Every structure is written in C-alpha cells, then in structure tokens.
Amino acid sequence: MNNPPLVSIVIPTYNHAPMLQRALATVVEQTYQNWNAIVVNNFSTDNTLEVVAAFNDSRIQCVNFRNHGVIGASRNEGIALATGQYLAFLDSDDTWFPTKLEKCVEILESGSDLVCHAEYWIDESGKSRLVAYGPSEAATHHNLIYKGNRISTSATVVRTALLKEVHGFDVAPELISTEDYDLWIRLAAKSNKFAFISEPLGEYHRHDKNVSANIEKHLTAELALLEKHFSANTRFENIIARRRRKALAYYGAGRSLHRTRKHFLALQKYSHSLVIWPISLRLYAAVMLSLIGFFKPKSK
Incomplete structure (x- = not known):
C-alpha cells in the first residue's frame, strides 16, 4: 500500500x-x-x-x-x-x-x-x-x-x-x-x-476590475471580522485599542484607493479614520497626499 x-x-x-x-x-x-x-x-x-x-x-x-x-x-x-x-x-x-x-x-x-x-x-x-x-x-x-x-x-x-x-x-x-x-x-x-x-x-x-467596489466590500468584511474577534477577546483589550484598530481598517482602505488614484474616495476613508483616531500623524500625511492628487491637473 x-x-x-x-x-x-x-x-x-x-x-x-x-x-x-x-x-x-x-x-x-x-x-x-x-x-x-x-x-x-x-x-x-x-x-x-x-x-x-x-x-x-x-x-x-x-x-x-x-x-x-x-x-x-x-x-x-x-x-x-x-x-x-x-x-x-x-x-x-x-x-x-x-x-x-x-x-x-x-x-x-x-x-x-x-x-x-x-x-x-x-x-x-x-x-x-x-x-x-x-x-x-x-x-x-x-x-x-x-x-x-x-x-x-x-x-x-x-x-x-x-x-x-x-x-x-x-x-x-x-x-x-x-x-x-x-x-x-x-x-x-x-x-x-x-x-x-x-x-x-x-x-x-491581482485582477483590478471594479477596484473601488471590491475595496468597499473588503472594508465591510474586515469590520465584521473585527467585531467577531473583539467580542471573543475582551480580556486583554480596551476601547482605545479597538478604536485604533478600526481606524487602521479605514486607513488601509484609503491607502488602497489612493494607489488606484481614487483620491476623493480615499479622502472619505481617511476622514472616517481620523474621526475614530485623530492622533495619527501618518493619517494627516495621507490626507495631504490625497488632496494633492485630487487637485493635481490630470495629464491629457
């Protein structure tokens, strides 16, 4: 055998x-x-x-x-x-x-x-x-x-x-x-x-068809995942750590949108992240980069 x-x-x-x-x-x-x-x-x-x-x-x-x-x-x-x-x-x-x-x-x-x-x-x-x-x-x-x-x-x-x-x-x-x-x-x-x-x-x-929609769906799924594991792991974390992690999820979605030149959508995600966690320096830097990209004249 x-x-x-x-x-x-x-x-x-x-x-x-x-x-x-x-x-x-x-x-x-x-x-x-x-x-x-x-x-x-x-x-x-x-x-x-x-x-x-x-x-x-x-x-x-x-x-x-x-x-x-x-x-x-x-x-x-x-x-x-x-x-x-x-x-x-x-x-x-x-x-x-x-x-x-x-x-x-x-x-x-x-x-x-x-x-x-x-x-x-x-x-x-x-x-x-x-x-x-x-x-x-x-x-x-x-x-x-x-x-x-x-x-x-x-x-x-x-x-x-x-x-x-x-x-x-x-x-x-x-x-x-x-x-x-x-x-x-x-x-x-x-x-x-x-x-x-x-x-x-x-x-x-990577296959980047309908990128914006896929990023939105992934963000929604990531937030659902976090809720699942936050509720299962209450013994060692507090509200601050959870807020920071949710802000990271929105930041990650913003970064993905920024890489695909969806600057307005990226700004929306960065803004949401800042509301949750307003003390992140890299978030402010990311917002500035997206603003520059948003207002930069598009090449013909």
Missing part, C-alpha cells in the same frame, strides 16, 4: 482554465514531489476538466463542488479530502516557484505549524512588487487582531491537523474576502509556531 503524500494542495477554481493550467504546471515542477493536488471546481463552464485531465497525473484530482460564491467553502471541501500531513493553498490564478514546497516542508518538519513565504504581487499590466509577510512576532493571536493581517493564502502551508481542529474557514457571508484572515487568527489562538520565509517563492496575480 502506498504511503499518503506528505503535502496536500487545495486549489479552488471557477472558469479559470488558462490560469489553472499555469498554476498546476508550477505544482508539477516542484523540486519536492511528495504531494497530491485537489482541484475544487465550482462547476466551471469552460474547459477546466480538460485542463486537469491533460496533465495525466494521478496525483491531481478534480472534484466538483458548488460553493455558492464562497471560496472558503471550496477550500473546506479540499481540507476535508486532504490526506497529507501538511496542507498548502494555491488559488488557481496564482503560481509557485519550484522550491516552494521543498523549503516550506523543511521548516514544518522542524516543528512549525504554519509557514508563509514572501511573494511577488503581479498586476494586470505585468508590473510586480515584492511583498513580505510576518515576522513571527507580528503574527501572534493578539497582533493579528489588533495590528492587521500578516499572512497570505497562496503563500502558506499549514499542519492539516491544526486546520481541522479549528474547522477550517468560516463561511459566513459577512466575512467574504477576509475568511483567510479570520482563519489565521483562529489558528494563532491554538499555536504560536508560525514561521516566515523572506525569500519570494510565488506570485500573487
């Missing part, structure tokens, strides 16, 4: 056939080969099934699962089917570098429960920027709640037993787009053995 793979890879997908082919190719090219991949297909209407079949690799299985618009539900289906000691997440539009699993498994085998590596964020124009996560002291249960998310889904490999202990992703509709952040918080409540790799080992591909 064959031994089960050490790493199970969960790949949710919906009508991303060309990108799924690219993602799976980077899995097959891993220097570490003791894995199986579970493609959780939300009944795609493109040639997703043909893409998976073309690899002709018994380690890659495809299951049809209707997630009703909640990607966390697809990931939970993959977690339920996982047989590996460790579980890696890969969104179907993201990619890994060849040594990703090898380097992550080495750290997990030394006793860590979760490892997350740096990655390149690639926008639709092909422009990239390096994004690092962690460090470990920033990814404690307390700091994840009150200082923000420091972990990325496609850059993470985690001990499967720990994932199942916390029952995977919360699929509540109000948490859509922050269900991964919620998971890291709940994992950190169970373990402080989180490790980070500063070397980029993958690419996160």
Whole structure:
C-alpha cells in the first residue's frame, strides 16, 4: 500500500482554465514531489476538466463542488479530502516557484505549524512588487487582531491537523474576502509556531476590475471580522485599542484607493479614520497626499 503524500494542495477554481493550467504546471515542477493536488471546481463552464485531465497525473484530482460564491467553502471541501500531513493553498490564478514546497516542508518538519513565504504581487499590466509577510512576532493571536493581517493564502502551508481542529474557514457571508484572515487568527489562538520565509517563492496575480467596489466590500468584511474577534477577546483589550484598530481598517482602505488614484474616495476613508483616531500623524500625511492628487491637473 502506498504511503499518503506528505503535502496536500487545495486549489479552488471557477472558469479559470488558462490560469489553472499555469498554476498546476508550477505544482508539477516542484523540486519536492511528495504531494497530491485537489482541484475544487465550482462547476466551471469552460474547459477546466480538460485542463486537469491533460496533465495525466494521478496525483491531481478534480472534484466538483458548488460553493455558492464562497471560496472558503471550496477550500473546506479540499481540507476535508486532504490526506497529507501538511496542507498548502494555491488559488488557481496564482503560481509557485519550484522550491516552494521543498523549503516550506523543511521548516514544518522542524516543528512549525504554519509557514508563509514572501511573494511577488503581479498586476494586470505585468508590473510586480515584492511583498513580505510576518515576522513571527507580528503574527501572534493578539497582533493579528489588533495590528492587521500578516499572512497570505497562496503563500502558506499549514499542519492539516491544526486546520481541522479549528474547522477550517468560516463561511459566513459577512466575512467574504477576509475568511483567510479570520482563519489565521483562529489558528494563532491554538499555536504560536508560525514561521516566515523572506525569500519570494510565488506570485500573487491581482485582477483590478471594479477596484473601488471590491475595496468597499473588503472594508465591510474586515469590520465584521473585527467585531467577531473583539467580542471573543475582551480580556486583554480596551476601547482605545479597538478604536485604533478600526481606524487602521479605514486607513488601509484609503491607502488602497489612493494607489488606484481614487483620491476623493480615499479622502472619505481617511476622514472616517481620523474621526475614530485623530492622533495619527501618518493619517494627516495621507490626507495631504490625497488632496494633492485630487487637485493635481490630470495629464491629457
């Protein structure tokens, strides 16, 4: 009888056939080969099934699962089917570098429960920027709640037993787009053995359609997440810390809008942040930059 793979890879997908082919190719090219991949297909209407079949690799299985618009539900289906000691997440539009699993498994085998590596964020124009996560002291249960998310889904490999202990992703509709952040918080409540790799080992591909609406939805979901974890963690925080964290959420939304040149909308978020937490110097600086951007004549 064959031994089960050490790493199970969960790949949710919906009508991303060309990108799924690219993602799976980077899995097959891993220097570490003791894995199986579970493609959780939300009944795609493109040639997703043909893409998976073309690899002709018994380690890659495809299951049809209707997630009703909640990607966390697809990931939970993959977690339920996982047989590996460790579980890696890969969104179907993201990619890994060849040594990703090898380097992550080495750290997990030394006793860590979760490892997350740096990655390149690639926008639709092909422009990239390096994004690092962690460090470990920033990814404690307390700091994840009150200082923000420091972990990325496609850059993470985690001990499967720990994932199942916390029952995977919360699929509540109000948490859509922050269900991964919620998971890291709940994992950190169970373990402080989180490790980070500063070397980029993958690419996160950003799709910026309807940016403003997505930022608004993410902000709403982040505020819902904070209310969930504030109520569950009353023993060590006070009103001041909560106000500061909510202000950070509005500030983050403003920064995202500013980067996409939505200066008026950014100013609205910064203003809301200032009402909640008026003693932040960086907020005043951000307001000034958005004002400059708003009044700057647009190039023809």
